[in-house]
Amino acid sequence: MIYLDNAATTPVIPEVLELVVKYMTVQYGNTASLHRSGLEAERALKSARGLMAKHLGCKPDQLTFTSGGTEGNNWIIQRLLSGEPGHALVSAVEHASVLEAAKAMKHRGWEITYIPVNAKGTIDIEKALATLRPNTKLVSVMLVNNELGTIQPVSMLAQALRQKGYRGPIHTDATQALGKLPLNLQSLGVDYLSASAHKCHGPKGVGFVYQSSSKALEPLFYGGGHEDNRRSGTHNLPGIVGMAKAIALADSQMSFKWQHAYQLREQLLRGIETLDGARVLSGGVHSTCYDPQRAHGGDTFVPQIIALAFKDLQAEVLLHTLEQANIMVSSGSACSSAKRTTHSHVLEAIGLDSDYIGGVIRISTSSINQPSEIETLLEVLRREVPKLQATKESFYRRGRKE
Amino acid sequence: MSATLNYNHLIVLRYGEIALKGANRHFFETKLVKNLKEQLKVYPGTKITKEHGRLYVQCQHAYFEQVLSVLSRTYGLVSYSPARVVSLELEAINQAAIEEMQLALQAYPGLNATFKVEVKRPNKGFAIKSPELASHLGGVLLEAFKGLKVDVHQPEIQVIAEIRDKAYLFTRVIKGQGGMPYKTGGKAMLLLSGGIDSPVSGYLMAKRGVEIEAVHFHSYPYTSERAQDKVKQLARKMAAYTGRIRMHSVNLLEIQQAIAANCPSEEMTILSRRFMMAIATHIANDRACGALVTGESLGQVASQTMEGIAVTSDATTLPVLRPLIAMDKVDIMAIAKRIDTFETSILPYEDCCTVFLPDKVVTRPGVAAIRQSEMLLDVSGLIERAISGMTVEILKPEETFDL
Numbered sequence A: 001m002i003y004l005d006n007a008a009t010t011p012v013i014p015e016v017l018e019l020v021v022k023y024m025t026v027q028y029g030n031t032a033s034l035h036r037s038g039l040e041a042e043r044a045l046k047s048a049r050g051l052m053a054k055h056l057g058c059k060p061d062q063l064t065f066t067s068g069g070t071e072g073n074n075w076i077i078q079r080l081l082s083g084e085p086g087h088a089l090v091s092a093v094e095h096a097s098v099l100e101a102a103k104a105m106k107h108r109g110w111e112i113t114y115i116p117v118n119a120k121g122t123i124d125i126e127k128a129l130a131t132l133r134p135n136t137k138l139v140s141v142m143l144v145n146n147e148l149g150t151i152q153p154v155s156m157l158a159q160a161l162r163q164k165g166y167r168g169p170i171h172t173d174a175t176q177a178l179g180k181l182p183l184n185l186q187s188l189g190v191d192y193l194s195a196s197a198h199k200c201h202g203p204k205g206v207g208f209v210y211q212s213s214s215k216a217l218e219p220l221f222y223g224g225g226h227e228d229n230r231r232s233g234t235h236n237l238p239g240i241v242g243m244a245k246a247i248a249l250a251d252s253q254m255s256f257k258w259q260h261a262y263q264l265r266e267q268l269l270r271g272i273e274t275l276d277g278a279r280v281l282s283g284g285v286h287s288t289c290y291d292p293q294r295a296h297g298g299d300t301f302v303p304q305i306i307a308l309a310f311k312d313l314q315a316e317v318l319l320h321t322l323e324q325a326n327i328m329v330s331s332g333s334a335c336s337s338a339k340r341t342t343h344s345h346v347l348e349a350i351g352l353d354s355d356y357i358g359g360v361i362r363i364s365t366s367s368i369n370q371p372s373e374i375e376t377l378l379e380v381l382r383r384e385v386p387k388l389q390a391t392k393e394s395f396y397r398r399g400r401k402e
Numbered sequence B: 001m002s003a004t005l006n007y008n009h010l011i012v013l014r015y016g017e018i019a020l021k022g023a024n025r026h027f028f029e030t031k032l033v034k035n036l037k038e039q040l041k042v043y044p045g046t047k048i049t050k051e052h053g054r055l056y057v058q059c060q061h062a063y064f065e066q067v068l069s070v071l072s073r074t075y076g077l078v079s080y081s082p083a084r085v086v087s088l089e090l091e092a093i094n095q096a097a098i099e100e101m102q103l104a105l106q107a108y109p110g111l112n113a114t115f116k117v118e119v120k121r122p123n124k125g126f127a128i129k130s131p132e133l134a135s136h137l138g139g140v141l142l143e144a145f146k147g148l149k150v151d152v153h154q155p156e157i158q159v160i161a162e163i164r165d166k167a168y169l170f171t172r173v174i175k176g177q178g179g180m181p182y183k184t185g186g187k188a189m190l191l192l193s194g195g196i197d198s199p200v201s202g203y204l205m206a207k208r209g210v211e212i213e214a215v216h217f218h219s220y221p222y223t224s225e226r227a228q229d230k231v232k233q234l235a236r237k238m239a240a241y242t243g244r245i246r247m248h249s250v251n252l253l254e255i256q257q258a259i260a261a262n263c264p265s266e267e268m269t270i271l272s273r274r275f276m277m278a279i280a281t282h283i284a285n286d287r288a289c290g291a292l293v294t295g296e297s298l299g300q301v302a303s304q305t306m307e308g309i310a311v312t313s314d315a316t317t318l319p320v321l322r323p324l325i326a327m328d329k330v331d332i333m334a335i336a337k338r339i340d341t342f343e344t345s346i347l348p349y350e351d352c353c354t355v356f357l358p359d360k361v362v363t364r365p366g367v368a369a370i371r372q373s374e375m376l377l378d379v380s381g382l383i384e385r386a387i388s389g390m391t392v393e394i395l396k397p398e399e400t401f402d403l
Helices: A014-025 A036-056 A069-080 A096-107 A125-130 A154-163 A237-252 A254-273 A315-324 A345-349 A371-401 B022-040 B061-072 B090-105 B130-144 B197-207 B225-242 B253-262 B265-286 B306-313 B329-338 B367-374 B379-388
Strands: A063-066 A087-091 A111-115 A136-140 A170-173 A192-196 A207-211 A278-280 A305-310 A360-364 B009-014 B047-051 B054-059 B079-086 B113-120 B148-150 B157-163 B167-170 B187-191 B211-218 B245-251 B291-293 B391-395
Touching (some): A014 A237, A036 A063, A036 A237, A036 B225, A069 A096, A069 A136, A069 A170, A069 A192, A096 A111, A125 A154, A154 A170, A237 A254, A254 A278, A254 A305, A254 A371, A315 A360, A315 A371, B009 B061, B022 B047, B022 B054, B061 B079, B090 B113, B090 B130, B090 B167, B113 B130, B130 B148, B130 B157, B187 B197, B187 B265, B197 B225, B225 B245, B245 B379, B253 B265, B253 B379, B265 B291, B265 B379, B306 B367
Parallel strands (some): A087 A111, A170 A192, B113 B157, B187 B211, B211 B245
Antiparallel strands (some): A063 A207, A192 A207, A278 A305
């Protein structure tokens, strides 16, 4: 299988698996137990937290372990938007767990403004500032978009918001950024950040929330008072330890991984250039790809996520055609692909032409992918895309005649 | 993703007090450089240079924040300034002055501030003389920032430009720890409990250049391993300033049980403390320490009255350093918070002082009476056995995060 859907999820790597198994079968103690087995579990928890803090540029007690990105986003949005209903700003291209949580709050009387994006998927900071209100209680903008790979200028936004006098909380969903961008949480300028482990070769069902201040946020779950009363529930220690290892590895191999992803991206984009009726939504060859050696302002993409739009073609048909060739890609966001008839909200937000909007697939690589796999993908695309486009065209032509 | 990626950072270091020390100056300086090298060696490409009685640290951009953090914890530094380094071209110097000012102005709401430019020009090959360059840069800054006003007497922001092989510009002067370079003032044994005071006490002595080793007393299984972990954590936090700490852990349980069985209950605390002093003295002598350090503050608890202190001092032959003796609890807590030991200190684990806490304690013990009580015990045997079961660990600031 050629797996090119790493923005959906990634395989657990052996170094992580080894630890997960160890903490499931040998060091399986409950962190809350008073005996040595519990103490050892607690020490492991502390090590995991310390290791993550070191690699994420924050303090250990600023991290709260959760079950993943969705929980983190829900915790933050539901609890920050409580009390007297006010106003919140979220970007139009957020993940469903942010948009739906915000929508739920809307039903409770909160007003939500969606920050628009340009054709590259970058948020419009000026418009965000213009829609601030005295009763704005939250601004939430993701760090890396899951469908396009756009890096949002979150630090710049935070700085601009503060300069404009906004004192409320700023949140970022960093689920797609984790492992792809070097993160220094304390200098990012946000108050809250949520992420999950399984997008960077960690286990599923585990994630974390970063909180810059020690100000208590009311928990979503009540119970045994774990995580200093912030999140009750027996610690998923195998998951947490696995996540810490995955983050540490991703961070220490960041430049190698970037280089690898960059080369795969170049290879893919050069191949796409020669295809008719194909458009790259995630920047072009050479330009606008994130480069750790350069400063970036906006309209920049992580190299691992490449959205491709094909004219006159149905993305899901292409997806299954590639699947026949044993190549796994995604059409838009995995979470919304079940809703066949609707286009992704992200593609609507960037104002993609109607000829292309139905034909967008997402290729997402990881350091496990090889150039030969990209070559195979390109061969299949070269062979199959013209056929699919011709089929649709002839179908339409017949349709018009009738 | 700042615009200063790959910037070659330079930091100017100042050390005041040690410069005063006459003939010993070389010794103190050498020690300071050695300590810095030790702490900075984990950041590849970091260089320390000495020039005209000043130290400079150069580092790669990737490690800039970490290097600043090390400097903030180095004893003997009065202050330091991150500087911008540019080539000796006027345009580059102008730009650097503007960037530095932009950074400095962030602290001033509305970007209104008074300033002054000071130029030093050891490199006489540079054509523009100091006063001319100063007024030129002043003009450039006034042009660039409308909220600026010149004040040559008491400026809020001072822009310093030094013209050497390159131009060095800085505005920020960050206050350092002060004190004396670590390991220039002998070695002492700290009695480290899990409380708020003793880590602060160790920190303060270390700041005066005293090398610190620690001894901790526990009563396992009456106390838990978690409580011991907490003390190790405190030692690690102290090691963030000292580099590393050798910690000795001694089980006091047999001694406490012997006291409970043989002596008046209100003397439990004071007798235990005498044993701690005696055991600490043994270990200190063994480790060539010239003094003991405690976190005692006069009158804070019953055993820390003047009489109590007389009785515990009587159990040691070494000088006892008590840097907190005249300090109020709130002030001690403020230091604990600043050095990041407070949160760990208040974790709710029993330490061995609270397990064998009697209902009533003697507040004005007499040396003679307490010696009398002690004679009911096999003092030397108890001490010997306690020390023979001692464990030793070297604790470093960076936890290894073993998984």
